[in-house]
Amino acid sequence: MSEGIAPVRRLNMIEAINDALDVMMDRDPDVVVFGEDVGFFGGVFRATAGLQKKYGTHRVFDTPINECGIIGAAVGMGAYGLRPVPEIQFADYIYPGLDQLVSEAARLRYRSAGEFIAPMTVRSPFGGGIFGGQTHSQSPEALFTHVAGLKTVIPATPYDAKGLLISAIEDNDPVIFFEPKRIYNGPFNGFYDQPVEPWARHEGSEVPEGYYSIPLGKARIARAGEALTVIAYGTMIHVAAAVCAEKGVDAEIIDLRSLVPLDIDTVQKSVEKTGKCLIVHEATRTCGFGAELSALVQERCFYHLEAPIERVTGFDTPYPHSLEWAYFPGPVRIGEALDRLLKA
Amino acid sequence: MADRPASETPSYGNGGSNLPPLSLHVPEPRFRPGDPVDYTHLAIPPAGAQPRPDEACAASDTAPLCTDLIRVLDDSHQAVGPWDPKLDAETLRRMLRVMALTRAFDDRMYRGQRQGKTSFYMKCTGEEATSVASAFALADDDMVFPSYRQQGILIARGYPIVEMINQIYSNRADKLKGRQLPIMYSSREHSFFTISGNLATQYPQAAGWAMASAIRGDSRIASAWVGEGSSAEGDFHAAMTFATVYNAPVVFNIVNNQWAISSFSGFAGAERATFASRAVGYGMAGLRVDGNDPLAVYAAARWAANRARSNMGPTLIEHFTYRAEGHSTSDDPGQYRSAHERTEWPLGDPIMRLKRHLIARGEWSVEQHAAMDTELIEGVKAATKEAEKNGILGHGLHHPFHTMFEDVFEELPWHLQEQSEQAMRERRIKWPEWKES
Numbered sequence: 001m002s003e004g005i006a007p008v009r010r011l012n013m014i015e016a017i018n019d020a021l022d023v024m025m026d027r028d029p030d031v032v033v034f035g036e037d038v039g040f041f042g043g044v045f046r047a048t049a050g051l052q053k054k055y056g057t058h059r060v061f062d063t064p065i066n067e068c069g070i071i072g073a074a075v076g077m078g079a080y081g082l083r084p085v086p087e088i089q090f091a092d093y094i095y096p097g098l099d100q101l102v103s104e105a106a107r108l109r110y111r112s113a114g115e116f117i118a119p120m121t122v123r124s125p126f127g128g129g130i131f132g133g134q135t136h137s138q139s140p141e142a143l144f145t146h147v148a149g150l151k152t153v154i155p156a157t158p159y160d161a162k163g164l165l166i167s168a169i170e171d172n173d174p175v176i177f178f179e180p181k182r183i184y185n186g187p188f189n190g191f192y193d194q195p196v197e198p199w200a201r202h203e204g205s206e207v208p209e210g211y212y213s214i215p216l217g218k219a220r221i222a223r224a225g226e227a228l229t230v231i232a233y234g235t236m237i238h239v240a241a242a243v244c245a246e247k248g249v250d251a252e253i254i255d256l257r258s259l260v261p262l263d264i265d266t267v268q269k270s271v272e273k274t275g276k277c278l279i280v281h282e283a284t285r286t287c288g289f290g291a292e293l294s295a296l297v298q299e300r301c302f303y304h305l306e307a308p309i310e311r312v313t314g315f316d317t318p319y320p321h322s323l324e325w326a327y328f329p330g331p332v333r334i335g336e337a338l339d340r341l342l343k344a
Numbered sequence: 345m346a347d348r349p350a351s352e353t354p355s356y357g358n359g360g361s362n363l364p365p366l367s368l369h370v371p372e373p374r375f376r377p378g379d380p381v382d383y384t385h386l387a388i389p390p391a392g393a394q395p396r397p398d399e400a401c402a403a404s405d406t407a408p409l410c411t412d413l414i415r416v417l418d419d420s421h422q423a424v425g426p427w428d429p430k431l432d433a434e435t436l437r438r439m440l441r442v443m444a445l446t447r448a449f450d451d452r453m454y455r456g457q458r459q460g461k462t463s464f465y466m467k468c469t470g471e472e473a474t475s476v477a478s479a480f481a482l483a484d485d486d487m488v489f490p491s492y493r494q495q496g497i498l499i500a501r502g503y504p505i506v507e508m509i510n511q512i513y514s515n516r517a518d519k520l521k522g523r524q525l526p527i528m529y530s531s532r533e534h535s536f537f538t539i540s541g542n543l544a545t546q547y548p549q550a551a552g553w554a555m556a557s558a559i560r561g562d563s564r565i566a567s568a569w570v571g572e573g574s575s576a577e578g579d580f581h582a583a584m585t586f587a588t589v590y591n592a593p594v595v596f597n598i599v600n601n602q603w604a605i606s607s608f609s610g611f612a613g614a615e616r617a618t619f620a621s622r623a624v625g626y627g628m629a630g631l632r633v634d635g636n637d638p639l640a641v642y643a644a645a646r647w648a649a650n651r652a653r654s655n656m657g658p659t660l661i662e663h664f665t666y667r668a669e670g671h672s673t674s675d676d677p678g679q680y681r682s683a684h685e686r687t688e689w690p691l692g693d694p695i696m697r698l699k700r701h702l703i704a705r706g707e708w709s710v711e712q713h714a715a716m717d718t719e720l721i722e723g724v725k726a727a728t729k730e731a732e733k734n735g736i737l738g739h740g741l742h743h744p745f746h747t748m749f750e751d752v753f754e755e756l757p758w759h760l761q762e763q764s765e766q767a768m769r770e771r772r773i774k775w776p777e778w779k780e781s
Binding site for chain 1: 538
């Protein structure tokens, strides 16, 4: 079936990720999927449901609770010639595997002058808003964007999740693929006291069957506008969009999709057009990816800026449990920043 | 608390309890610089006395061998007992030659570092058998995941000496483009995994490679090396768990050379248990071998390789040996250990032991050995001269400037392109005549 006439279904983000894994396992016998609880059970979020039954225990299997071993084994499998897609059950659990990512996966190509590579995609649910407390809510993307040799990808819609995950798996460099778990089942908009609409009512849930890919390093204009530029990714795309809609702000919202590689051209063009820039992420503020974005925008668009660049982020505390919504960079924090920018 | 004078800091104590005060044990080696050395505590068993279980035995059957010491060469240089691999003389002469070449190479490179031709070097003097004899027991396409002291494997597999020296000099012919610290070799062609400077990271990678080989239904196995010191890393235990859980075809080696820079093996747990005995708790086969006995090392490695290749699972081998030299060119062992340790090491020297065995078999002579040594030394010297044509470290004959930015990713992203241009610009500011070679 050609791409042009592939039937389109409405999928939520979990279904889209599962679909991407299915497509790639079917296309490429080198793709193997493993992690804690991903096999028979299909993952705690069900992202790998049905895959073991379809592809067998040699290609989809459970692992010991040992993230160092999961990433380390993936490095060895990649060196052998497989294309491993390990799952780290929560991004908060990735730290025991950090040395294997930072010192090994990220550096194999460089240190061996291309003799050995780490063509792996580490999938991991990240971000808060699910009352997960400090160990099930973190957004550690900036730890990885800081490392030379790693790519970091974060989708914001089911359509993007499938296309980006397929690209990540096909990529010959190690990719950290963070899945915003708050929007697995619907485009949560930050108004936590209102019901979340299901993905089925969002155009981003239209997911074609079969293979398609979205290149890493190409941002998406989630909403075109003139008043100011909002740079965000993951859950915060939907939160920012809802706040701008509520306040009637004609914002241009850029969904980065991938942080490394970064689509600086799309960012630059937008800010040069609007003259104002708001950066939104859920991660802690200090040395967050917003700091890098802010520096880049300042370096490239200084003479177009009509107001100081604004950053809306999580606070520099561990992710709290009971005060989750006080921590979350939601509509109030974003709204305040929008007001400052518009008044400037 | 912070502003309280040190004299007033409470000692805590046991608060007047009638329970005995707890005390912390900080390991201390038996001998320090200047001390006489007495090795009677090591209890070296006689050669040939260790039983050799079937390669397909239950892992638990090897438990006694985890506290024993597999030895083949006896005091009269004969190969004895069930672990005698009965290798023909030609194979043993080749093994001897590779070990002697490794030593000649080490001596030359050490001197080269002292002469300022490179920044760093690490010898494996006294430990040659743990790499070379193991390499002889593996198939040449079994993937090895070495630590930093396994140059003997690369030499055993026929990697050109001149390429090793190019890497050590980080010169313009260095296949790793001058990116790695000297001796951190890589050769996919020789199934020799890229060496990491971080310790024990290669262990779970070897388990993963072996799992992949099993997933594919391949017949190649993996083998990994760590020192006893880095067996304390979490990666070691991750690898042991993965290898046993999936019955991965991998052979794990711990080279117990007694010292991790200045920390003796007690800081990795040697006061309480042998390193081989860690296998027992994982349900893995374990062997403890006289690491200075090339025949015993070969026999143990072969046993483990055959076991792995026939789907009987992983083995942990402890090579009991001694690091005869410093950790690297950056430390002076005279500052932390007794010089008598080396001279009185009860298991001798692996090259001397194999040489005497071959002579005892009537297959070698002192004259032949001396002639071989001379030939090897001359060969290394010639290779060194050849490599020096491509430059030595810091003398300008390095890889083109732009290569610094290549291979971070498969494709060069815009930010690295920008940084590369910056580096070129800086170069031209300092040397206006400079042109990228």
